[in-house]
Amino acid sequence: MRRRGFTLIEVLMSLAIFALAAVSLGAAYSNVLMGRLALKQDEQRLDDLARCRAALLETPGFDDVEAGGEIHLPGERTARWKGKIEATAVSDLFAVQLTCEIQAVKDGDYGDEINETRMLLRPTWSIPSDRQKIRDDARQRLEKERGYKEADGNSNFISTPTRGKKLVPGKGATPANGKNPAPAKGAQPAKGGQPAPKR
Numbered sequence: 001m002r003r004r005g006f007t008l009i010e011v012l013m014s015l016a017i018f019a020l021a022a023v024s025l026g027a028a029y030s031n032v033l034m035g036r037l038a039l040k041q042d043e044q045r046l047d048d049l050a051r052c053r054a055a056l057l058e059t060p061g062f063d064d065v066e067a068g069g070e071i072h073l074p075g076e077r078t079a080r081w082k083g084k085i086e087a088t089a090v091s092d093l094f095a096v097q098l099t100c101e102i103q104a105v106k107d108g109d110y111g112d113e114i115n116e117t118r119m120l121l122r123p124t125w126s127i128p129s130d131r132q133k134i135r136d137d138a139r140q141r142l143e144k145e146r147g148y149k150e151a152d153g154n155s156n157f158i159s160t161p162t163r164g165k166k167l168v169p170g171k172g173a174t175p176a177n178g179k180n181p182a183p184a185k186g187a188q189p190a191k192g193g194q195p196a197p198k199r
Contacts, residue, residue: 045102048073049114052081052100056118059083062125065096077103080110085125091134092123 006014055071068082084097096118101110143149 048077048079048102049100049116052079052102052114053098053116053118055081056083056096056098057120060124062122068099073102076106077108079103087130088119089134089138091131091138092121092126094120094122094125096120 051071051073055069056065059065059069062085065083065085068080071079071081073079079100079102081098081100084099086095086097088095098116098118100114101112102114103110
């Protein structure tokens with residue numbers, strides 16, 4: 001019995017299918033590697049940014065935050081940071097725009113500026129006259145919204161006593177008139193004038 005071999009067209013089709021599969025698998029593997037590298041770089045960037053943020057939070061002085069500084073990062077890299085402080089409408093609360101420039105590699109160039117805004121509560125940064133002005137403005141705004149002054153009070157919010165019988169303190173459910181409630185139907189009064197429990 002004579003065996004039939006593969007034709008030239010079948011061999012070429014097989015090679016084409018194998019080449020397409022190899023290209024697809026190579027592209028998928030390359031995408032996986034690029035994704036892992038991007039994820040690693042993103043984690044490093046977030047870690048570096050967290051260190052800059054910590055440097056800002058650990059700096060107590062107003063002028064020191066405005067001047068900024070440098071911090072050392074893992075891999076013998078450095079980062080430069082500074083803050084721009086702006087007052088808000090809330091007393092002792094400030095909006096600080098943090099600006100960071102981070103080295104990607106040792107002795108390399110600094111990357112693009114990274115900006116983020118943080119809200120910081122710093123009473124030591126407030127000027128007493130400005131703080132009092134903010135509080136007075138807030139008080140006037142609340143009085144205008146409520147329609148009354150805090151010292152005068154508002155009678156609309158004063159609760160009135162509920163109507164009905166009041167209970168005598170220390171007497172349980174005994175009404176204020178001193179009379180005991182009527183016994184349940186079919187219950188016989190026990191000694192002492194109290195109704196007997198229903199059997």
